[in-house]
Amino acid sequence: MGQQEMRKLTYRDAVREGLREALQKDERVFLMGEDVGRYGGCFAASKDLLEEFGPERIRDTPLSESTFTGAGIGAALGGMRPIVEIMTVNFSLLALDQIMNNAATYLHMSGGLFNVPLVIRMATGGGKQLAAQHSHSLEGWYAHIPGIKVLCPATLEDARGMLWSALLDPDPVLIFEPAVLYPMEGELAVDAGAVEIGKAKLLREGKDLSLISYGSCLHKSLEAAAILAEEGIETDVIDLRTLRPLDEKSFLASVAKTHRALIVDEGWRSGSISAEISARIMEQAFYQLDAPVERICSAEVPMPYAKHMEEAALPQVVSIVETARRMVHG
Amino acid sequence: MTIASSVSGQPLVDQEHSLHLLHRMLRIRRFEEKSAELYSAMKIRGFLHLYIGEEAVAVGVAEALTADDAVVATYREHGHAMVRGMSMAEIMAEMYGKVGGCSRGRGGSMHLFDAERRLYGGNAIVGGGLPVAVGLALADRLQKKNRVTCCCFGEGAVAEGEFHESMNLAALWQLPVLFVCENNLYAMGTALQLSESVIDLPRKAAAYAVPTATVDGMDVIAVAEAARKASDTVRETGGPFFLECRTYRFRPHSMFDPEFYRSKQEVEGWKQRCPILSLSNRLKERGWLDESALEQLEAEIATEIAEAVDFAEQSAWESVEDLTRFVYSESGVN
Ligand SMILES: Cc1ncc(C[n+]2csc(CCOP(=O)(O)OP(=O)(O)O)c2C)c(N)n1
Numbered sequence: 001m002g003q004q005e006m007r008k009l010t011y012r013d014a015v016r017e018g019l020r021e022a023l024q025k026d027e028r029v030f031l032m033g034e035d036v037g038r039y040g041g042c043f044a045a046s047k048d049l050l051e052e053f054g055p056e057r058i059r060d061t062p063l064s065e066s067t068f069t070g071a072g073i074g075a076a077l078g079g080m081r082p083i084v085e086i087m088t089v090n091f092s093l094l095a096l097d098q099i100m101n102n103a104a105t106y107l108h109m110s111g112g113l114f115n116v117p118l119v120i121r122m123a124t125g126g127g128k129q130l131a132a133q134h135s136h137s138l139e140g141w142y143a144h145i146p147g148i149k150v151l152c153p154a155t156l157e158d159a160r161g162m163l164w165s166a167l168l169d170p171d172p173v174l175i176f177e178p179a180v181l182y183p184m185e186g187e188l189a190v191d192a193g194a195v196e197i198g199k200a201k202l203l204r205e206g207k208d209l210s211l212i213s214y215g216s217c218l219h220k221s222l223e224a225a226a227i228l229a230e231e232g233i234e235t236d237v238i239d240l241r242t243l244r245p246l247d248e249k250s251f252l253a254s255v256a257k258t259h260r261a262l263i264v265d266e267g268w269r270s271g272s273i274s275a276e277i278s279a280r281i282m283e284q285a286f287y288q289l290d291a292p293v294e295r296i297c298s299a300e301v302p303m304p305y306a307k308h309m310e311e312a313a314l315p316q317v318v319s320i321v322e323t324a325r326r327m328v329h330g
Numbered sequence: 331m332t333i334a335s336s337v338s339g340q341p342l343v344d345q346e347h348s349l350h351l352l353h354r355m356l357r358i359r360r361f362e363e364k365s366a367e368l369y370s371a372m373k374i375r376g377f378l379h380l381y382i383g384e385e386a387v388a389v390g391v392a393e394a395l396t397a398d399d400a401v402v403a404t405y406r407e408h409g410h411a412m413v414r415g416m417s418m419a420e421i422m423a424e425m426y427g428k429v430g431g432c433s434r435g436r437g438g439s440m441h442l443f444d445a446e447r448r449l450y451g452g453n454a455i456v457g458g459g460l461p462v463a464v465g466l467a468l469a470d471r472l473q474k475k476n477r478v479t480c481c482c483f484g485e486g487a488v489a490e491g492e493f494h495e496s497m498n499l500a501a502l503w504q505l506p507v508l509f510v511c512e513n514n515l516y517a518m519g520t521a522l523q524l525s526e527s528v529i530d531l532p533r534k535a536a537a538y539a540v541p542t543a544t545v546d547g548m549d550v551i552a553v554a555e556a557a558r559k560a561s562d563t564v565r566e567t568g569g570p571f572f573l574e575c576r577t578y579r580f581r582p583h584s585m586f587d588p589e590f591y592r593s594k595q596e597v598e599g600w601k602q603r604c605p606i607l608s609l610s611n612r613l614k615e616r617g618w619l620d621e622s623a624l625e626q627l628e629a630e631i632a633t634e635i636a637e638a639v640d641f642a643e644q645s646a647w648e649s650v651e652d653l654t655r656f657v658y659s660e661s662g663v664n
Pocket of ligand 1: 583
């Protein structure tokens with residue numbers, strides 16, 4: 001790899017650059033959602049876009065999640081390339097009917113006549129002491145639905161580059177942005193652009209254990225991997241990036257090498273994406289395993305407000321390290 | 331069916347009652363000012379939505395409710411909790427995340443609950459409380475209990491389908507809900523006229539044959555009077571009522587908000603109409619309040635707040651071992 005010119009920015013900036021690029025490149029692209037315009041986005045991800053692109057393309061909507069999501073579906077059917085922003089996954093539940101009964105089914109129930117090229121973005125996850133109604137991590141749950149694709153950018157590169165690829169996709173794509181990552185700072189190549197979707201990425205290589213994760217838990221996994229490395233435990237760290245379709249080749253290849261898999265997922269354990277990954281490893285790599293697949297997920301409780309309780313409910317670096325240690329050393 | 335009325339500029343008739351209303355508003359104001367301070371000191375975390383500027387609504391409406399009535403509120407509910415009779419201490423401890431809080435520290439600022447006083451939250455999903463209020467009223471109807479369920483929500487909720495579905499159902503089934511719309515003109519950063527094709531909100535309720543009224547939400551006496559009439563109607567007819575209170579929040583939506591969407595002059599203009607300031611001025615003009623009485627009131631409230639903070643500081647953290655409690659009921663039977 002040649003020397004790339006890099007610059008500093010936040011995850012939030014990266015999302016905004018992705019939005020800007022999409023709006024510049026394709027006249028059919030427009031953004032709509034609550035407070036995306038004058039307010040600049042509830043996480044400031046669309047700050048200044050109203051000034052640059054005007055109110056026709058940066059559309060503030062009323063508090064009507066079901067209808068503006070449905071309108072996004074209609075606009076996509078009608079020839080536009082809408083980006084619908086739902087502030088957070090918590091409020092997407094009001095639009096679930098449109099997402100599941102319309103966006104995900106149109107192509108199939110029309111026998112292939114009508115595809116829905118729609119992108120829906122939303123923030124996800126806990127960790128900000130916002131309690132039970134504002135801390136859901138439901139991306140794994142959305143990944144249950146055939147007909148939509150589910151992306152979860154955890155890095156600046158993906159926050160910047162997944163949107164354009166999602167817009168090129170002929171079908172509905174949901175992009176989940178972990179809310180705790182918006183202020184994350186990092187470096188990105190000056191010429192960063194679209195990135196491939198549908199593929200996982202190996203972010204760290206090791207022979208002893210596969211850490212499989214995505215979203216905000218990816219960073220906890222990387223942190224854990226660094227601690228484990230100091231103790232001589234070498235881990236593969238896989239960023240799933242796309243939860244549907246799941247890139248099973250990536251983690252099966254890793255497990256074939258390490259023979260041990262630990263999945264870290266902020267979703268609740270029962271019926272989670274981690275359960276799906278575990279099942280696939282069991283189905284397709286059972287004889288390669290030296291230990292049972294393990295999972296670190298959120299405790300099965302609506303999110304409590306108090307900090308110490310929320311921390312106890314969410315996956316943490318210490319528990320990843322301890323579990324990995326036990327899995328490798330017994 | 332529709333009773334269209336508009337109430338404002340009520341005369342002061344009763345010294346004791348007026349002072350009581352002033353006291354209640356001032357308690358909320360000072361408590362929340364302290365809360366903002368404690369947020370900056372990182373004692374309170376998460377979201378903190380202040381009611382500062384809107385106190386006349388909760389205080390006025392409370393005058394029309396009995397201890398037996400129910401209240402469903404939003405995440406901007408400290409004032410409603412306080413006028414319902416909850417102590418500053420249990421609210422403060424809740425915001426600290428302590429086990430002594432009204433919801434054991436599980437809910438925080440947005441989720442204040444009180445079973446005895448029939449406060450059913452503290453709902454943080456816009457519009458989420460309206461159907462619940464309809465259901466509470468349905469339970470009363472089915473059990474032949476002559477009670478009112480008061481449902482408070484911001485004007486932003488009017489855009490949600492749940493608002494319309496709730497109006498329709500409450501009217502269709504004639505359920506005793508007092509819908510109180512706290513119209514502070516902005517839903518986060520979105521001004522009412524930019525989110526509603528018709529900004530005359532009572533017309534929406536009227537379209538479902540729900541009787542309505544609009545009141546100056548900066549005038550506590552007017553709110554109390556309008557709420558009394560509205561709740562009387564609910565009690566008499568057994569059906570719903572929609573009361574719009576025109577008010578304004580002086581502070582940002584939550585603790586972080588660059589306020590690009592409104593001008594400083596606009597905010598200053600509304601501050602001139604501060605419900606506390608205007609009532610205390612009127613009381614002074616009338617000779618019913620002087621500086622020393624006001625100082626005494628302030629001192630009492632300051633003591634109460636200091637004790638609440640003390641209680642919150644002293645209260646314990648819930649044991650982490652209890653993390654998965656309250657997912658299902660512990661008794662196992664109903
Ligand atoms: C269904 C839903 N969508 C979005 C949000 C995010 N949100 C929280 S408060 C708010 C504004 C609500 O305004 P309004 O109903 O007028 O009440 P106010 O905050 O002014 O008291 C928004 C958009 C939410 N909590 N719930």
